[in-house]
Amino acid sequence: MPVPVEFWFDFASTYSYVAAMRVEAAAAAAGVPLLYRPFLLGPIFAKQGWNDSPYNLNPARGRYMWRDIERLCTTHGLPFRRPSRFPRNPVLAARVARAASEESWLPAYIRAVFVANFGEDRDIADEALIGGILDTLGRDGRGTISAALDAEQRGRLREQTDSAWKIGIVGAPTFVVNGELFWGQDRMDEAFAWGRS
């Protein structure tokens, strides 16, 4: 019986983008159920003593990452335009995703937000942008955002971020299978293999 794979991601994370665009197909190919777990890297980085992305704090790592992401996008046929601001504020997009955890349109929403951020250099903190994505998916953008911003939903995203730290997540994306963590887009196949075994 395959064990579900949880995909923990942050909308501002470059490697989460590469994984998010491929994870649905990988889960289907593996025959493993997939669960989306949006969370916020900001508080996780703060716990590790960083007040910004490590790719900004450490320019050598940043240079490597941007070249690597460009190359990965080419390899996987993903649109890429280096964001004029990095990281973008992912909170609004993540609240909507957390509130939509049971919705069938969630995977399409996630991919559309990531493409806006890393394929089109658009500001995913903008309510008009997120609303437009939701409208395109046949939702009521304004109403969906408004529901996602109520206190209870905000609390759920905070709890999910707390959970991420408690189970040992230190970066994104992380795949979690039966309590085992696999950190990095390059570990996706191993995570699915673990779910099948």
Place this chain on the structure above:
Amino acid sequence: MPVPVEFWFDFASTYSYVAAMRVEAAAAAAGVPLLYRPFLLGPIFAKQGWNDSPYNLNPARGRYMWRDIERLCTTHGLPFRRPSRFPRNPVLAARVARAASEESWLPAYIRAVFVANFGEDRDIADEALIGGILDTLGRDGRGTISAALDAEQRGRLREQTDSAWKIGIVGAPTFVVNGELFWGQDRMDEAFAWGRS
């Protein structure tokens, strides 16, 4: 015409161990020439503001790494015993490897040192240990070490470490192909694919 893949590694690095044990076979399977590039992570970490392994400085990252390494060793059938001291001082082992860059016994030496460190919890800073490995490979252990410790050879390892930083290496293992960097044991296949293309 396949381009050589350079394998940049540090004997104290856990992920370098996993890669080092598999890289020769991967290069042969890909039909790509392999060049070993021992260097020292210590100065590279210092440039990034760290005076110790990030896995020690950041306990959450350390916990993840040790579990991941144990799992990778199981997956790839590699011996693993968590070193009682981490990181071990890799300087002696690296000087010998740098001095032996043209020797046919180099790959076997590298694997033996890594197994001593991560499969047997032995101290790779110990001249007797390194000498014993060299003797087993049919070399004159004492003489080989003595030659590796002369000023010129020491300088070569220092230069190689300086080169690592200059070309943008921030961690180990890193595969370098035609100026492209692939950081992480999990990127080995992509590096060899790049060398073939």
